[in-house]
Amino acid sequence: MDDHRAASDADAERAEALAEIGDQPVPAVLPRNDWRRIVLRLGISVAFLALLVWRLPEVSLDELFGALTGAKVAWVLVAVAVHVVAYVLQTLRWAEVSDTLGIHLPFRRLFSHLLAGEFVSNALPTSFGGDVVRVMRQGRDAGDYADAFASTSLERLTGWLVLPLLSAVGLVAGGYLDLGAPTAIAVAVGVVTVLALVTILWVAGHERGAGRLVGREGWRRYLGSVHLGVVAFRHRPGRAAKVLVAGVGFQFLQCVSVWAAARSLGLAPVTLLAAMAFFPPTAVLQNVPFALGGLGVREAAFVLFFGALGVSDSDAIALGLLVYLVFVLASLAGAPSFAMGGGRRTVDAPA
Secondary structure: OHHHHHHHHHHHHHHHHHHHHOOOOOOOOOOOOOHHHHHHHHHHHHHHHHHHHHHOOOOOHHHOOOOOOHHHHHHHHHHHHHHHHHHHHHHHHHHHHHHHOOOOOOHHHHHHHHHHHHHHHHHOOOOOOHHHHHHHHHHHHHOOHHHHHHHHHHHHHHHHHHHHHHHHHHHHHHOOOOOOHHHHHHHHHHHHHHHHHHHHHHHHHOOOOHHHHOOOOOOHHHHHHHHHHHHHHHOOHHHHHHHHHHHHHHHHHHHHHHHHHHHHOOOOOOOHHHHHHHHHHHHHHHOOOOOHHHOOHHHHHHHHHHHOOOOOHHHHHHHHHHHHHHHHHHHHHHHHHHHHOOOOOOOOOOO
């Protein structure tokens, strides 16, 4: 009875806060590309790759991938298929977050929006990320862009906990704790990521932090919605657990995809545990918005991490480029959704 009353009080608190935010119309158009920023990020990527090839004498561009065989193609297809399945679990995570925030859209609709966003992030040279596409399309459906911003932000933030967790498991289970600098860097990236997550959630969930922005105008109402989302999960630990489980599955399948790509190149040292240990910190580093699609950053990280396992520099670079190709091929599933523009609005007002 008390639990039911507490849940009712939490729902009433959230409904009152949402009413304070209001429904201010936002143009349902994507931001324009800043071509100077695209050229800059592309230049940084090319510079990273050129530096790797120039400074590592054993790298031979004509021997990066070797002869094309049926087995290689088969493993690449497995990697792509696993990555697409990972998108399904990511959508489950996003759907759970959205439901908690009161945005109730069909799974198929959310999956379409997510694929469109991934297509923009991985396959198109844009200055805005795929998350912008997700926020704009979900916000148009739900009638509130602030809530859509909160759902996408919180869905992304869960990865900041899952990635270090998977890396820790891989490091311990794989016996990679004594590799020197690669181990230290992987651990440091994980620790910094978790500390950043804790700091952001504390600020977002505190009444004197983002809580002061509830009911404000302009961009502040978006941060106020993030605060309401954190409060909503605080009252629903069961939903938070479901989000984390889906997140673990999503990130684990990404590691499986990297392992499958390594199998296509015949890189025996890159086991599944090695992928779990070192791809998560690579994923964190490559998402820093300097390079285009993480090009150059990912390859440099693979040279550092997998080189400690006996993988040659040229093979590590080849693996990084192949993983990028797998991501691009998997994201092509979102091309039709992106081309159709998200279709018509399915919900006219916030739930």
